[in-house]
Each structure stands twice: as structure tokens, then as C-alpha cells.
Amino acid sequence: MANKRESTSPQTGVETANEAQREDLNTQIGNDVAISDIQVETEQPGEADIETFMHIAQQLEDELCSIVVGQERVIRELLLSLFAGGHVLLEGVPGLGKTLLVRTLSDALDLKFARIQFTPDLMPADIVGTTIVTEQSDHNTAGNRRVFSFQPGPIFANIVLADEVNRATPKTQSALLEGMQEHTVSVGDATRPLPRPFFVLATQNPLEMEGTYPLPEAQLDRFLFKVLVRFPKAQDLMRIIDTTVGSQTLQAKQVASGEQLMHLIQTARAVPVATHVKEYAVRLLLATHPDQEDAPDSVRKYVRYGASPRGLQALIMTSKVRALLEGRYNVSLEDLQNVAFPSLRHRIILNFDGLADGVTPEDLIETIIEETSTS
Amino acid sequence: MAINAPSRHAAIAHDDTDGERFIETLHPWRRRLWVQQILSWTEYGVTIGIICVCFLLLISRFIPWATASYWAFGIAIVILLCAMGAALWYHPSFARSAHYIDTQLLLHDRLSTAWELRDNSAPISVLQRRDALRQLRKHSPSATISLWPGRIRLFTFGIAAIALVLLLLIPNPMNAVLQQQAVFQARLNRQIAAINQARTVIDNQAAISAQERALIDKILREALARLQQSSSEEQAQQSLAQAQSKLSQLRDPQASQKAQARANASSSLQNSSNANVSNTGKALATGDNKALASSLQNLASQLKNMTPAQRAQLAQQIERAANQAQNNSQLSSALHQLAKAVADGKPAEVSDATKTLESAAAQDSANQATTDSIDQASQSLQNAANAIAATTDSSNGQNSSQSQTPGQGQSPGQTKASGQGQGISGQGGQNNTNNNAGKNEQVFVPGQVGSGTSNISVDGSTGTVQSGKPVPYSQVIAQYSQMAHDAINNSNIPPDLKNLIQDYFNSLEGRQ
Numbered sequence: 001m002a003n004k005r006e007s008t009s010p011q012t013g014v015e016t017a018n019e020a021q022r023e024d025l026n027t028q029i030g031n032d033v034a035i036s037d038i039q040v041e042t043e044q045p046g047e048a049d050i051e052t053f054m055h056i057a058q059q060l061e062d063e064l065c066s067i068v069v070g071q072e073r074v075i076r077e078l079l080l081s082l083f084a085g086g087h088v089l090l091e092g093v094p095g096l097g098k099t100l101l102v103r104t105l106s107d108a109l110d111l112k113f114a115r116i117q118f119t120p121d122l123m124p125a126d127i128v129g130t131t132i133v134t135e136q137s138d139h140n141t142a143g144n145r146r147v148f149s150f151q152p153g154p155i156f157a158n159i160v161l162a163d164e165v166n167r168a169t170p171k172t173q174s175a176l177l178e179g180m181q182e183h184t185v186s187v188g189d190a191t192r193p194l195p196r197p198f199f200v201l202a203t204q205n206p207l208e209m210e211g212t213y214p215l216p217e218a219q220l221d222r223f224l225f226k227v228l229v230r231f232p233k234a235q236d237l238m239r240i241i242d243t244t245v246g247s248q249t250l251q252a253k254q255v256a257s258g259e260q261l262m263h264l265i266q267t268a269r270a271v272p273v274a275t276h277v278k279e280y281a282v283r284l285l286l287a288t289h290p291d292q293e294d295a296p297d298s299v300r301k302y303v304r305y306g307a308s309p310r311g312l313q314a315l316i317m318t319s320k321v322r323a324l325l326e327g328r329y330n331v332s333l334e335d336l337q338n339v340a341f342p343s344l345r346h347r348i349i350l351n352f353d354g355l356a357d358g359v360t361p362e363d364l365i366e367t368i369i370e371e372t373s374t375s
Numbered sequence: 376m377a378i379n380a381p382s383r384h385a386a387i388a389h390d391d392t393d394g395e396r397f398i399e400t401l402h403p404w405r406r407r408l409w410v411q412q413i414l415s416w417t418e419y420g421v422t423i424g425i426i427c428v429c430f431l432l433l434i435s436r437f438i439p440w441a442t443a444s445y446w447a448f449g450i451a452i453v454i455l456l457c458a459m460g461a462a463l464w465y466h467p468s469f470a471r472s473a474h475y476i477d478t479q480l481l482l483h484d485r486l487s488t489a490w491e492l493r494d495n496s497a498p499i500s501v502l503q504r505r506d507a508l509r510q511l512r513k514h515s516p517s518a519t520i521s522l523w524p525g526r527i528r529l530f531t532f533g534i535a536a537i538a539l540v541l542l543l544l545i546p547n548p549m550n551a552v553l554q555q556q557a558v559f560q561a562r563l564n565r566q567i568a569a570i571n572q573a574r575t576v577i578d579n580q581a582a583i584s585a586q587e588r589a590l591i592d593k594i595l596r597e598a599l600a601r602l603q604q605s606s607s608e609e610q611a612q613q614s615l616a617q618a619q620s621k622l623s624q625l626r627d628p629q630a631s632q633k634a635q636a637r638a639n640a641s642s643s644l645q646n647s648s649n650a651n652v653s654n655t656g657k658a659l660a661t662g663d664n665k666a667l668a669s670s671l672q673n674l675a676s677q678l679k680n681m682t683p684a685q686r687a688q689l690a691q692q693i694e695r696a697a698n699q700a701q702n703n704s705q706l707s708s709a710l711h712q713l714a715k716a717v718a719d720g721k722p723a724e725v726s727d728a729t730k731t732l733e734s735a736a737a738q739d740s741a742n743q744a745t746t747d748s749i750d751q752a753s754q755s756l757q758n759a760a761n762a763i764a765a766t767t768d769s770s771n772g773q774n775s776s777q778s779q780t781p782g783q784g785q786s787p788g789q790t791k792a793s794g795q796g797q798g799i800s801g802q803g804g805q806n807n808t809n810n811n812a813g814k815n816e817q818v819f820v821p822g823q824v825g826s827g828t829s830n831i832s833v834d835g836s837t838g839t840v841q842s843g844k845p846v847p848y849s850q851v852i853a854q855y856s857q858m859a860h861d862a863i864n865n866s867n868i869p870p871d872l873k874n875l876i877q878d879y880f881n882s883l884e885g886r887q
Contacts, residue, residue: 044497270499274488276474329503332483375474 045267053267057325059255063108067250068101070236077227077342084317085265086224087180087200096229098203106159107252114157118168124175128185129153155179158195162202166212180222197261224314226346271320273331281336285312287368288348296371302354307347314343337369393504394493405472407516413462418524420458424451425535432542439552482510566759573755582744591752594621615760620854622753628861630746633703640700647692662740671729690718709735856880
């Protein structure tokens with residue numbers, strides 16, 4: 001698991017693990033079952049667990065911020081999603097450090113990382129893996145025999161970077177679906193569990209939309225967050241020069257293991273949420289639906305479909321993480337307002353008027369927050 | 376890192392007193408909030424009460440409203456008491472207090488969550504409560520929850536108070552109107568008392584029949600009831616005019632002619648050389664039935680000793696008196712019968728004739744008494760109308776821009792001992808020159824039926840009556856039409872002229 005070397009297939013552009021890594025992976029798959037069993041237990045985290053969470057989260061944030069310059073908000077949102085156990089869709093123009101961010105994250109967490117460059121000719125098998133014929137020594141005949149064995153795809157990693165996910169065909173995009181939602185992969189007649197933790201970090205380029213396949217709503221909904229990676233400011237660009245073009249190359253320190261990360265996720269889930277905060281989250285979510293009485297006028301005018309219940313789960317889960325990151329033991333209304341943008345922006349589907357008038361989901365979310373009563 | 380740590384879990388879980396400590400810490404905050412609520416709600420009550428007072432006082436400057444200030448201050452007190460009562464009754468709950476403090480101190484819902492999970496023994500809930508307590512202890516209730524009203528509330532209160540003071544200090548223009556109304560009401564009450572007195576007097580008169588007494592009494596009672604409900608002079612005048620109209624319908628239209636005929640007959644009899652006949656004339660004139668009976672008895676006794684020539688002469692005198700009383704058919708007939716009996720000299724016929732004459736005279740006296748009662752009632756109503764009109768005229772004073780022309784009219788009315796005249800008087804003086812007057816148009820009529828004070832001379836010469844008051848056109852034309860109808864029927868106007876007069880009034884009615 002510590003081995004993080006990668007090789008890229010020239011045909012598919014897929015970075016695949018080598019043989020040794022595959023063995024590690026099989027071991028990892030075995031361990032995952034045990035981790036899943038532990039998750040069933042509902043032990044409450046103690047004070048030390050909370051402190052550990054805060055400590056690791058702070059360390060991780062510091063590490064990422066030291067290497068990925070000028071993207072503090074993106075880093076914070078990435079961590080919120082990570083500790084909430086969800087996948088992230090990163091949207092931004094090329095060269096803003098999306099890949100660096102993901103790679104640094106995997107370094108800091110000592111997780112197996114795989115990058116898949118999505119292209120129009122990428123096939124589902126290139127992602128999930130395939131069954132091939134291999135030669136195996138036969139002890140009975142003292143010779144070799146040919147057997148079918150499963151060759152895992154790059155999805156069998158802890159952190160999967162799906163680069164330019166909207167460039168692949170929908171069929172290939174959907175290969176990620178099962179893995180993202182069920183944390184399993186079905187190939188042939190076998191369903192194989194993915195390693196835990198499992199995070200998909202997909203990127204898409206808002207420019208050069210020609211020849212792309214925009215992700216369908218069902219697949220978008222599986223991303224916990226949609227994070228917009230914006231262009232850095234002038235002072236951040238200066239720091240980028242200092243940190244990347246100089247003689248020194250920064251390397252992230254490992255601050256936690258995958259197992260620890262799973263435990264931190266469990267810790268975050270225990271953060272209490274008061275009833276009025278839950279009610280506010282529900283009001284926020286319902287306000288994204290144009291057919292609701294409390295929906296703002298702009299939502300009624302420009303929205304075709306509102307956010308799904310997954311949006312509500314995203315709101316609450318990431319708010320819990322944010323509360324801990326802010327040094328609190330409870331979720332507040334401010335947490336919800338803060339996470340509303342990355343949680344809901346990809347779940348609000350605009351209608352023709354909205355698209356024609358250039359309305360953005362961010363505008364609508366801002367209106368919803370302003371007009372939704374907090375009490 | 377171990378996922379589960381039971382020993383640590385247990386160490387946190389036994390700290391159950393956190394919830395109680397949290398409630399104890401929240402108590403002073405809640406008390407302070409309550410005090411603030413009482414003060415602020417009371418202040419709201421005062422401000423809203425003052426605004427209500429201002430609003431009602433403002434209304435009372437446009438609409439005459441005598442009790443406006445009582446209502447205004449009453450409502451203000453009720454609002455204030457309600458606000459205070461509600462503030463005392465609705466004690467702020469712990470949840471609301473926690474939420475309020477969270478908002479005030481920017482505690483990010485720490486207290487609300489801690490309050491909700493106060494009984495939760497999960498380690499993270501205990502930690503959360505401790506964190507909430509730690510944050511809360513950094514502040515004090517007195518520093519956080521101010522009891523002073525905010526600037527906006529203070530400003531609103533100040534504006535409302537200034538408006539109230541101004542409204543109380545600046546004189547209300549409606550006060551003059553209210554005073555006039557009070558004066559009018561007092562005068563109305565006096566007139567009601569006067570009419571009541573007249574009603575009592577009429578009820579005690581034994582000379583008229585019970586049926587007629589009841590009718591007059593009913594009309595007066597209805598008039599009084601309407602008068603008591605009158606809120607304006609117009610309504611009062613209308614009520615009185617209606618009652619007068621009803622009374623005039625009870626009056627015998629030929630009463631004056633009969634009275635004149637009786638007077639003529641009695642005068643003729645008084646001129647007789649025969650003492651008994653002269654006494655009979657006097658008794659007829661005074662309406663003394665006993666004296667009449669006595670004089671007739673004496674006359675009957677005297678006839679036995681008289682010669683036929685003397686009886687013929689006496690019969691001729693009586694016959695002359697009978698002719699004078701031709702407008703009073705009953706009296707005339709009785710006198711004719713007496714003249715014939717005197718001429719014949721038969722005692723039985725004389726006896727019958729004297730009885731007939733006594734009966735006619737008694738009937739005449741009763742009719743006269745009824746007419747007098749009606750006149751008395753009508754006069755009391757007219758006096759009331761005049762008094763009410765005089766009040767308003769004097770109160771209107773120089774503000775009246777209406778050109779009121781005093782009505783003048785000829786009154787062929789019967790004169791009474793008191794010198795009060797009645798009859799059709801004061802017609803004319805309408806200031807309405809528009810022939811297309813509507814039904815509800817107020818017409819200026821100086822004199823009504825029976826109206827006018829006793830400025831009329833005994834011989835019925837021209838007299839002045841007091842200025843009239845506006846009366847609905849429909850009422851006036853109806854009264855005048857009835858009067859014209861009665862006058863036509865009781866006069867010797869040729870039939871073709873009767874039709875002409877009736878057509879005239881019909882044409883007037885058609886223009887309504």
C-alpha cells in the first residue's frame with residue numbers, strides 16, 4: 001500500500017498499478033471487509049477521537065495549503081468532502097493544480113492513487129478491469145496451465161482521479177457509477193468490493209465543451225460536492241513561482257493512514273445536529289424546488305428540478321465536518337449556509353429561461369439562503 | 376489509533392451533571408430575557424396605545440364624536456394591559472432563550488444544540504455541552520441583554536408622544552358642533568317634556584270620547600318616540616310634521632263652519648226680546664248645557680201663557696236663528712223644529728223640540744271639545760317645532776347663508792280666548808324655484824298646517840308667522856294636496872273650478 005509508483009498504458013492513457021500493487025490490492029480488499037464490519041458498530045467517538053480529528057484535519061489542511069497555493073477554499077471543500085466520505089467533482093480550467101491537489105492529498109494520507117485520463121475512446125474495461133487468460137504452474141502436471149484471472153482496473157485504488165471525466169462516452173462514465181455509489185465493481189459474474197477508503201475526484205473543463213459528454217444528472221448527483229477551482233490571485237501566483245519553479249520541490253508529509261481516515265469519517269458522523277438546524281437544512285433543500293410554496297421567485301422561474309435527498313445528506317454530512325474543522329461540536333446554521341454552494345450547485349437543474357438569461361446555480365443558492373427563514 | 380475506547384467513553388459518560396449545570400447557567404439569562412421582554416412589550420403597548428389614541432383623536436376632528444377621548448384612552452389602557460399581561464404570561468422558554476443568546480453572542484447554535492441534547496450522555500454531546508458552557512461563561516447577561524429600548528423604538532415613541540400632545544393641545548373644531556348637538560338635545564328633551572305634559576292634559580279631559588282620546592294619545596306617543604330617536608333638527612321637524620298631519624286628519628273639516636253657525640245662531644237668539652230665548656242664545660254661545668236646559672224649560676212654561684201671535688213672533692225669531700245656523704245642520708234642524716213647535720204651541724212638540732235642541736247642543740259641545748283637544752295637541756307640537764327651529768336658528772346665527780324669507784299668510788282661523796290662531800297660515804316663501812324638484816328635496820316652507828304663532832288678528836287679517844324650516848317636498852305636497860282636497864269639498868266652489876284646482880295639484884305631484 002505504501003507503493004505509490006504508477007505506470008501509464010500508452011493505449012488507454014490509464015495509469016495502472018503493477019503486479020506488486022495488485023497483490024497489495026487483493027490484501028487491501030480483504031481488509032476492507034473487516035473495516036466494513038467495524039462500521040456497523042455504533043460506538044460513539046470520545047474526546048480523544050475528536051481531538052485527533054481536529055489535529056489530523058488541521059495538519060492535512062496545512063500540508064495541502066503549503067503545496068497547493070492560492071486554493072484554500074478548494075482545499076477546505078475537498079477536505080469537507082473527504083471527511084464526509086463523498087466524491088468530488090472539480091471544475092476549472094487546466095493548469096490550476098487540480099491534479100496536484102489530488103496527488104498531494106494521496107501523499108498526505110498514504111493512500112493508493114490512480115489517475116484515469118478520460119478520452120472519447122476510453123472503454124469501461126479500462127476503468128474497472130477485465131478477465132484475461134494467464135499461465136499458471138500446475139503442480140499435478142509439473143507444467144503450466146492457462147486460467148482466467150481478473151485484471152483489476154485503475155478504479156481499484158483509494159483515490160481515483162477521473163481527469164476530464166466529461167470527455168469519455170456516457171457508457172464509460174457510467175462505469176464509475178457503481179463504484180461511486182456501492183463501492184463495488186461487477187465484472188462478469190463477480191462483484192468485487194473496492195478498497196476503503198474510496199474517493200473519486202473527477203475534473204471537468206468548463207471550456208472546450210465541443211465533443212464532450214456532459215455528465216447526466218444521475219451521475220452528477222453521486223458527487224457529494226462540486227468544487228469550482230478559480231484562478232489564483234496575483235499574490236498567490238507569486239507564491240506559486242517561489243514554490244514550484246525554484247530548486248526545492250515540496251513533498252507532502254504523511255499525516256494519516258487510510259484506516260485512520262475511515263475512523264475520522266466515523267467520528268465526523270457523530271457530531272450532533274439540533275432539530276432547528278435540521279429543519280433549516282430541509283427548508284433550504286425544499287427551496288430549490290420550483291413547485292414548493294416557499295421557493296423564491298427566481299427558483300420558480302429558472303429551475304427545472306431541485307436538489308435530491310442526497311443533497312440534504314450532503315448538506316448535513318459536510319456541515320458536521322465543517323463544525324469539527326471550526327472547533328465546534330455541533331452543526332450551526334452557518335455551516336449549512338457555507339456548504340450549500342458546493343453541495344447544491346450541481347443538483348439544481350436550470351430550465352431554458354435560466355440558461356438563456358445566464359443565471360447560475362450560485363445566484364439561486366444565494367437567493368435561497370437570503371430568503372429562507374432561519375427560525 | 377484505536378477506533379473504540381470504552382474506558383474513555385465511560386469516563387465521559389458518568390459526567391451526567393453537565394445537563395443540570397447547563398440549565399443552572401442558563402437560568403439568569405432566561406430571567407434577564409424575561410425582564411427585557413416585559414419592558415419591551417410594555418413599551419410596545421404604550422407606543423401602540425398612543426398611536427391608537429392619536430388615531431381616534433384625529434378621527435374625532437373630522438367626525439363629531441363626543442366620547443372619542445374616553446374610547447381612545449380606554450383602548451390605550453387595554454392595549455397596554457394586554458401587552459403587559461402577555462409579557463408576563465409568555466415566559467421565554469429555555470429553548471428560545473438559548474436561541475436568542477446564540478444569535479446575540481454569535482455562538483453558532485452551541486446553546487440551542489446543548490439545550491436540545493441536555494439529557495444525551497454520548498461523549499460528544501457532553502463535550503458539546505461543556506463547550507457551550509465555556510462559551511456562555513465568557514459573557515454576562517447584564518452586559519449582553521440590554522434593558523434599554525433601541526433607538527428606533529425610542530424615536531417611534533417620541534414621535535407618537537409629540538403627536539398626542541399636539542392633538543390634546545390644539546382645540547378640536549368639532550367641539551362647537553358637539554356643543555350645538557348638546558344644546559339641541561337639551562332643547563329636544565324640554566320639548567318632549569312639554570308634549571308629554573300636553574298629552575297628560577288631553578288624557579284627563581272627560582269631555583271627549585275615550586276613542587278619540589286614545590287616537591290623539593297614540594299620535595302623540597308615536598311623535599314622542601320618533602322625537603327621542605331624532606339626531607338632527609330635520610328629523611325632529613319631520614316627526615312633528617307627521618304627527619301634526621295625522622292630527623289634522625282627526626279634525627272635523629267642518630268644525631269651524633259649525634262653530635261659526637252656532638255663534639251666528641246664538642247671536643241671533645240673544646238679540647231676541649224674549650228673555651228665555653235670549654238666555655238660550657247665551658247658553659248656546661257659552662256651551663252651558665244646564666243653562667240651556669233651564670232656559671228652554673222656562674220657554675216651554677212661558678208658551679202656555681202666550682197668545683198665538685206672540686208665539687208666531689217668537690217662532691219667527693227662532694226660525695231666523697235656525698237659518699243663521701244652516702252650516703250646522705243638526706243645530707239648524709233642532710232650531711227649526713223648536714220654531715215650529717213654538718208656533719204650534721203644543722206642549723208635547725215643544726218638549727220634543729227642546730230635547731232635540733239640547734241633544735244637538737251637547738253633541739256640538741262634544742265635537743268642539745274634541746276639536747279643542749286636537750288643536751291643543753297640534754299647538755303643543757307646533758310650539759315644539761318652533762322652539763327647536765328657534766334653537767337651531769339662533770345657533771346657526773350669522774353662519775347661516777340660507778336666505779330664509781319669513782312666510783306671510785292669511786289666516787281665516789278661528790280665534791280662541793287665548794288669542795292663538797290656527798288654520799292654514801303662512802303659505803308661500805318657498806325658496807325652491809326649480810320645478811323639477813326631487814322627491815327628497817328639502818323645500819323651504821315657512822308655514823305648515825296650523826303653524827304660526829298668535830300674531831294673527833282676530834278678524835283673520837294678514838299676519839306674520841315665524842320662518843319655516845326645510846321639509847321634504849313629498850311631504851309638503853301631500854299635505855297641501857290633502858288640505859286643498861278638504862277645502863274644495865267643504866266649500867261652495869263650482870265643480871268645474873274644483874277640477875281645475877285638483878288638476879293643478881295633480882300636476883304638481885306629477886313633477887315629483
